[in-house]
Amino acid sequence: MVKKATKKEIDSIKSAFLTHYNNAVTELNYRNVYELVIAVALSAQCTDKRVNLITPALFEAYPTPYALAKANIEHVKSLIQSCSFFNNKAINLLAMAKRVVEIYGGEIPLDEKELVTLAGVGQKTAHVVLIEYTGANLMAVDTHVFRVSHRLGLSDDLTAIATEETLVKKFKSDLHQLHQGMVLFGRYICTAKNPKCDTECFLSQFCKSKDGFKPR
Incomplete structure (x- = not known):
């Protein structure tokens, strides 16, 4: 079982995401x-x-x-x-x-x-x-957010919905920005295969596991 992040670690992780992805938005193209x-x-x-x-x-x-x-x-x-x-x-x-x-x-x-x-x-x-x-204060959990959440010890839930509920309870605020940041972090740094732990990761000190983690 993956070790859970402490309250202090959760606060530090949240702060790091908000700092690195303060202007993050979806990479999908749309006009309305x-x-x-x-x-x-x-x-x-x-x-x-x-x-x-x-x-x-x-x-x-x-x-x-x-x-x-x-x-x-x-x-x-x-x-x-x-x-x-x-x-x-x-x-x-x-x-x-x-x-x-x-x-x-x-x-x-x-x-x-x-x-x-x-x-x-x-x-x-x-x-x-x-x-x-x-900019609603909501969380959404895709495969990237699920993987990142589990690697950082933020959640040990087996489903995306349960993971979402856990993240909401632990982060409480700035959820929209945290979601966007966690998606990008999982997509480009904390990747499923060959994560960039030693070169680009700014959260390596909080990492609990390098397992793949996929929701059921």
Whole structure:
């Protein structure tokens, strides 16, 4: 079992993340909340780089929820086919757009309970959207945040949802910035394979394990 970080260590880790990633934002490209919801939904089990290659043509073809709600499903699939699970994602995108048009008058709701009623938008996606677009004091746990949390002894939970709850309790504030920082830290420094422990890591003194750690 990984040794847990102490209260003092947690405070130091939090401070370090806020210092190193004080202006961190998502690497997904978007121009409005409609595009952000789509980009985040597509990024599930797909890299941000891949999503950024896909979305320009998709956004040009369907610039609004109204346009997407009337889209031909096969055309949408053809635009996102290089993305993982593109069939299901295409179906969800159309269903999402139709609900936004029919229930919310074409406006993406900026409320968690409303967002998760949209097809393809679970708690993590809703939190990422609200963190990025509104700076909400929320945490979202992807594979990077999960791995970093466990390596630093911040969590020993087995699932992403449980890890999120633990991080919220331990960090309490500045969660939106901590989320963004932990994603980037996990993506480029505390990587799953060959983490840059000796060259770029600014948290090596707090590291409890170099295991891969994946949520169940």
